[in-house]
Amino acid sequence: MHPAVFLDRDGVINRDHGYVGSIDAFEFLPGVLQACAQLVNAGYRLVVVTNQSGIARGYYGETEFHILTEWMKTQFEEAGAPLAGVYYCPHHPDKGEPPYRTDCECRKPMPGMLLRACEELNLDSASSYIVGDKYSDMAAGRRAGLKATLLVGDSESKSGKEPGQYCDWHGDDLGKAVGWILAKTPILDK
Numbered sequence: 077m078h079p080a081v082f083l084d085r086d087g088v089i090n091r092d093h094g095y096v097g098s099i100d101a102f103e104f105l106p107g108v109l110q111a112c113a114q115l116v117n118a119g120y121r122l123v124v125v126t127n128q129s130g131i132a133r134g135y136y137g138e139t140e141f142h143i144l145t146e147w148m149k150t151q152f153e154e155a156g157a158p159l160a161g162v163y164y165c166p167h168h169p170d171k172g173e174p175p176y177r178t179d180c181e182c183r184k185p186m187p188g189m190l191l192r193a194c195e196e197l198n199l200d201s202a203s204s205y206i207v208g209d210k211y212s213d214m215a216a217g218r219r220a221g222l223k224a225t226l227l228v229g230d231s232e233s234k235s236g237k238e239p240g241q242y243c244d245w246h247g248d249d250l251g252k253a254v255g256w257i258l259a260k261t262p263i264l265d266k
């Protein structure tokens with residue numbers, strides 16, 4: 077079994093402009109690809125887990141999502157940080173129409189995407205991490221039994237809730253989160 081780092085997409089990998097559905101609107105945050113290459117070199121599988129209710133809401137379709145995802149995967153590959161998987165939830169409990177309008181098990185804070193990835197990619201949840209920018213990412217990670225949950229950015233700062241209650245680490249960005257993970261990682265025999 078492999079250790080993994082689960083990555084939320086919007087607000088962690090790319091700037092969260094709200095419902096990013098096209099390559100034009102996808103803006104990598106600084107240092108993300110380099111930080112991800114460090115994780116791969118340290119032996120982690122990279123898995124994106126992203127809520128995409130923009131699909132349920134009709135802002136973009138699954139075809140557009142896949143076009144963007146294929147492009148994004150190429151950027152990671154070319155940076156020496158290939159993604160082991162990209163999991164997405166197209167649902168919303170009360171927006172849009174069925175089948176997208178549903179109470180699913182995959183929309184974070186539910187852990188469905190993480191559990192499925194662990195099963196399909198042979199990942200060891202107990203030695204894996206999640207990096208996200210919302211408390212719902214942290215909750216999904218805890219429900220999936222991950223080793224630690226890391227919150228980046230300030231998108232939850234207006235919630236009035238104390239981050240420490242929801243995550244194991246809180247900091248500026250993915251680069252800093254990766255530094256924290258690597259400091260906790262035993263050197264692997266190669």
Ligand SMILES: [Mg+2]
Nearest residue numbers: 084086087209
């Ligand atoms: Mg996010």
Ligand SMILES: [Zn+2]
Nearest residue numbers: 165167180182
């Ligand atoms: Zn879902």
